[in-house]
Amino acid sequence: MKVWTVANQKGGVGKTTTTVSLGGLLAQWGLRTLLVDIDPHASLTSYFRYDPDGLEESVYSLFKGVAQNQTVDPLSLIHPTGTEGLDLMPAEMALATLDRQAGKLDGMGLVIKQAMGQLQNRYDHVILDCPPILGVLMINALAACDHLIIPVQTEFLSLKGLERMLHTLDMVTKSRRVPLPYHIVPTMYDQRTRASIDSLKVMRESYPDHVWHSLVPVDTQFREASKAGIPPAFFAPQSHGTLAYGKLVEELLNDHETL
Amino acid sequence: MKVWTVANQKGGVGKTTTTVSLGGLLAQWGLRTLLVDIDPHASLTSYFRYDPDGLEESVYSLFKGVAQNQTVDPLSLIHPTGTEGLDLMPAEMALATLDRQAGKLDGMGLVIKQAMGQLQNRYDHVILDCPPILGVLMINALAACDHLIIPVQTEFLSLKGLERMLHTLDMVTKSRRVPLPYHIVPTMYDQRTRASIDSLKVMRESYPDHVWHSLVPVDTQFREASKAGIPPAFFAPQSHGTLAYGKLVEELLNDHETL
Numbered sequence A, B: 001m002k003v004w005t006v007a008n009q010k011g012g013v014g015k016t017t018t019t020v021s022l023g024g025l026l027a028q029w030g031l032r033t034l035l036v037d038i039d040p041h042a043s044l045t046s047y048f049r050y051d052p053d054g055l056e057e058s059v060y061s062l063f064k065g066v067a068q069n070q071t072v073d074p075l076s077l078i079h080p081t082g083t084e085g086l087d088l089m090p091a092e093m094a095l096a097t098l099d100r101q102a103g104k105l106d107g108m109g110l111v112i113k114q115a116m117g118q119l120q121n122r123y124d125h126v127i128l129d130c131p132p133i134l135g136v137l138m139i140n141a142l143a144a145c146d147h148l149i150i151p152v153q154t155e156f157l158s159l160k161g162l163e164r165m166l167h168t169l170d171m172v173t174k175s176r177r178v179p180l181p182y183h184i185v186p187t188m189y190d191q192r193t194r195a196s197i198d199s200l201k202v203m204r205e206s207y208p209d210h211v212w213h214s215l216v217p218v219d220t221q222f223r224e225a226s227k228a229g230i231p232p233a234f235f236a237p238q239s240h241g242t243l244a245y246g247k248l249v250e251e252l253l254n255d256h257e258t259l
């Protein structure tokens, strides 16, 4: 089982879209895939029509279990998405309170890692969708994953955010024996704007060893897919955006050690 | 002096873009305007080419002052933006640590409000740009403002986020004598996508008394403006996006009690 984390402290760069796109493609290719929503804002949970205010069994139950010294079976937190071979562990609003509590509870940095360890034989791939903020939830995701995907919108403000994200990565993963492999994925590329063209160029020059050689273009089908609640791989399989994510998944599967 | 807060817990909906657009227009019309960046991710600070990792004097100094019982003059934290009549109080990275510390320090919910009180005679308008997360920083901004602007991208996931934002607003402003007036501003409207058209319709039906009657269209000039580090009002004064924000400012100034 491979655990992928999709994270970036900048908001609205396509983290949830990347998670649903990759997950849908993996399921379409017959690989058993679990999506985990660790964003208190719960976009991924809403995408599949679950109400994050009304859920009993969610990612939060894992943290509550650790705090109250009770075992929680991660399998009991898994919900269907309506797509064959694609499951969801949803978020609920209470996740937002964790950052304020974390100071009190040591060992809260490995809750997700331990839960994923118990799912080893059930899934081929797990993808973690992160909130746009550095806190105990993102730290959990970075500790739990085998590979990190950083979507970066091809525009100036997101480029500044990338420096910060990589700075965070260094800080948080210092304790790992082997550095965490990561890919920077340029998203929402719009060839009509100078800003897109120039920021992509800066990205490639600044991080030559980590930026994916291709990109995900601006594609209106992503908004349509999220309205329909269906992964882009099934909603618009031939759209430019889905085809780009298809290329990314293929390369990640073939050889996730290099680009 | 009027204090406006621009907030939404959903990431990437145009909070920083709205802040810079409104600020630039107010300055262009000769109104003395201060922009305050209270997002630890510091997009607004980066927009004007300041490095959030290297700043001595920032919004964080206000919180540090309260924690250490030292007075800090808000005027000493103000920086130029390069645009006449438009100043900036930048963010720095240390703001991200506040949520974890807030539990220890009571009265941290009014730090911004008190600082703005000391600037009453210096500015006509102050605009606060918020991070995409509910925490002590957003609570400060909601306590400090006279009027709230909630940018909402016209797409499904942001619509779900809007319910949550209004739920937060109810919780946080219960203690106010008079309810906080707010506008919901539809942004990044793309008439080519069904999702945009439908979500705008749902917004208008669900919140008839609070959604602005017009909208901000998708406009590639915003990315170009942020790359140039110049407010859209000066960078692309005739672009569709800037003209739309111009209409919004005019209405807000004429009569901010009603739409």
Ligand SMILES: Nc1ncnc2c1ncn2[C@@H]1O[C@H](COP(=O)(O)OP(=O)(O)OP(=O)(O)O)[C@@H](O)[C@H]1O
Pocket (backbone or CB within 6 Å): A010, A011, A012, A013, A014, A015, A016, A017, A018, A039, A041, A043, A130, A131, A132, A187, A188, A189, A216, A217, A218, A219, A220, A222, A223, A226, A241, B010, B011, B012, B132, B153, B155, B157
């Ligand atoms: N390649 C793309 N082309 C066009 N629109 C896109 C693309 N990728 C994502 N979007 C749209 O951009 C918006 C933001 O995307 P998304 O919610 O995935 O970002 P995010 O990084 O997860 O945001 P948050 O920081 O709130 O978690 C959504 O409306 C989505 O449909």
Ligand SMILES: Nc1ncnc2c1ncn2[C@@H]1O[C@H](COP(=O)(O)OP(=O)(O)OP(=O)(O)O)[C@@H](O)[C@H]1O
Pocket (backbone or CB within 6 Å): A010, A011, A012, A132, A153, A155, A157, B010, B011, B012, B013, B014, B015, B016, B017, B018, B039, B041, B043, B130, B131, B132, B187, B188, B189, B216, B217, B218, B219, B220, B222, B223, B226, B241
């Ligand atoms: N009307 C618009 N048309 C096209 N692009 C836009 C529009 N408004 C904002 N953008 C672009 O969308 C991206 C996100 O906008 P912005 O950074 O202002 O959102 P935000 O809500 O402040 O994000 P965060 O949650 O990270 O603070 C930026 O690249 C910006 O240039």
Ligand SMILES: [Mg+2]
Pocket (backbone or CB within 6 Å): A015, A016, A017, A039, A043, A044, A129, A130
């Ligand atoms: Mg998301």
Ligand SMILES: [Mg+2]
Pocket (backbone or CB within 6 Å): B015, B016, B017, B039, B043, B044, B129, B130
């Ligand atoms: Mg912003």
